[in-house]
Amino acid sequence: MLLNRSERSYKRIIVIGGGFGGVELARKLKDRDVEVLLIDRNNYHTFQPLLYQVATGTLASDSIAFPLRKMFKSQQNFRFRMAEVERIDHENKFVHTSVGTYDYDYLIIATGATTNFFGNKEVERYALPMKNIVEAQNIRSYVLQNFEEAVLRKNMSDRERYLNFVVVGGGPTGVELSGAIAEIQLHMMKKDYPELSSNEMNVYLIEGMGKVLGALSEKSSRDAERYLKELGVNIVLNTTVTNYDGNTITLSNGESIPTKTVIWGAGVMGQFPEGLDKEIIQRGNRIQTDGQCRVIGMQDVYAIGDVAAMMTEKYPRGLPGVAPAAQQQGKYVAQHIMNNMNAQESEDFEYFDKGSMATVGRNRAVVDLKSFHMNGFLAWMTWMFVHLVSIFGFRNRVVTFVNWSIKFLTKNSGIRLIINKYQRPQPMDKVITEVD
Numbered sequence: 001m002l003l004n005r006s007e008r009s010y011k012r013i014i015v016i017g018g019g020f021g022g023v024e025l026a027r028k029l030k031d032r033d034v035e036v037l038l039i040d041r042n043n044y045h046t047f048q049p050l051l052y053q054v055a056t057g058t059l060a061s062d063s064i065a066f067p068l069r070k071m072f073k074s075q076q077n078f079r080f081r082m083a084e085v086e087r088i089d090h091e092n093k094f095v096h097t098s099v100g101t102y103d104y105d106y107l108i109i110a111t112g113a114t115t116n117f118f119g120n121k122e123v124e125r126y127a128l129p130m131k132n133i134v135e136a137q138n139i140r141s142y143v144l145q146n147f148e149e150a151v152l153r154k155n156m157s158d159r160e161r162y163l164n165f166v167v168v169g170g171g172p173t174g175v176e177l178s179g180a181i182a183e184i185q186l187h188m189m190k191k192d193y194p195e196l197s198s199n200e201m202n203v204y205l206i207e208g209m210g211k212v213l214g215a216l217s218e219k220s221s222r223d224a225e226r227y228l229k230e231l232g233v234n235i236v237l238n239t240t241v242t243n244y245d246g247n248t249i250t251l252s253n254g255e256s257i258p259t260k261t262v263i264w265g266a267g268v269m270g271q272f273p274e275g276l277d278k279e280i281i282q283r284g285n286r287i288q289t290d291g292q293c294r295v296i297g298m299q300d301v302y303a304i305g306d307v308a309a310m311m312t313e314k315y316p317r318g319l320p321g322v323a324p325a326a327q328q329q330g331k332y333v334a335q336h337i338m339n340n341m342n343a344q345e346s347e348d349f350e351y352f353d354k355g356s357m358a359t360v361g362r363n364r365a366v367v368d369l370k371s372f373h374m375n376g377f378l379a380w381m382t383w384m385f386v387h388l389v390s391i392f393g394f395r396n397r398v399v400t401f402v403n404w405s406i407k408f409l410t411k412n413s414g415i416r417l418i419i420n421k422y423q424r425p426q427p428m429d430k431v432i433t434e435v436d
């Protein structure tokens, strides 16, 4: 049982969210004279950078997830509750959750981000997001379901919408995902679906800007575009999505593509519980902090990672939404709290940018390290190494390495199981008729 504020002699630090930021922070408080209570709606940490490999069947979902209790099994001052945090009462220092109310001395909001459909309800209804394991599994099932549907149809024109796959957003997620789907076409389709011709399948990548990987160097952007084209991906630049009704996607350039599968990687926005003042919510639904990760106007409350908006001179629009930024802030806040408890001042947080990378199918990647650029096989090996050492858990690393090795040797994309059939939402007009 957890003790109440009046019953305990030590401080309680509540961390909402067991993502990259929350986990790093909790770890840094090991052996400190405080209680760390981590609350997450899931009992596991998700390694989001490899979600696209779950979505395309290279990895099983348990290879990129790690149980939070197991992660902290040797940390004496650690407690965990699997719960949804619903509301923060910062005046009385309580968090209200789906399993009860807990008091805190320090609170860290590390709740990350969710998919942003920019208010387009119809797109939101039918497009597939990829922010967590369940959503990645849905994509895997749905892509395979569409192949199964396609083989049932005699006419090519009837099969078309089942074999057109559209990925929206040309950032790292969209680039990696569209490359991996194109590899399904190249290596799996012919073997598993002899009734279909691989020429019938099309992969589209839609990007609103004039290039893919806009946040990376010019060279990386150009290389990634070339790799995608070599894999057969149709890249549509300077174009946004105007609508998607579940059967046809319409674009701002006036074109439309018949498709049952639209995967949305075009935007994210912060997610957090209720109880925060509207004035401190910034662009992208992120919580404004000062230079020391403290939420503006809230005593002893910090926000870190994707949910936080720390605007600095170098990053006037906030820090980039990447794992290293969340981890560095987690580490920083752990030390900040210790300093605060010892009545010591802290320097402002400074983000150290380690570089960026993205992979485009087998054997190809791009890596930007400061002013140094790498591409091709060497970049791909670097990408694999960095991801392998970053995944939590020895077993997960071994399983991932074995899977990648098998895929490299056989070009076989692994898991092709439809365990839970993905049920698409019904068309709006049908729902309205049924309610009537």
Ligand SMILES: Cc1cc2nc3c(=O)[nH]c(=O)nc-3n(C[C@H](O)[C@H](O)[C@H](O)COP(=O)(O)OP(=O)(O)OC[C@H]3O[C@@H](n4cnc5c(N)ncnc54)[C@H](O)[C@@H]3O)c2cc1C
Binding pocket: 016, 017, 018, 019, 020, 021, 022, 039, 040, 041, 042, 044, 045, 046, 048, 049, 050, 051, 052, 083, 084, 085, 086, 110, 111, 112, 113, 130, 131, 172, 173, 271, 272, 273, 304, 305, 306, 307, 321, 322, 323, 324, 326
């Ligand atoms: C598909 C994809 C690919 C990516 N690729 C890369 C990459 O290659 N490199 C890179 O650096 N970054 C990448 N990122 C971004 C990176 O994953 C994020 O920047 C990072 O996860 C942010 O960490 P965080 O701790 O802020 O939040 P998260 O890791 O998102 O963790 C948030 C946690 O909070 C929990 N939570 C949220 N709300 C509540 C609530 N109300 N109650 C209880 N629990 C809650 C969630 O369950 C989750 O566990 C990628 C992201 C995605 C989606």
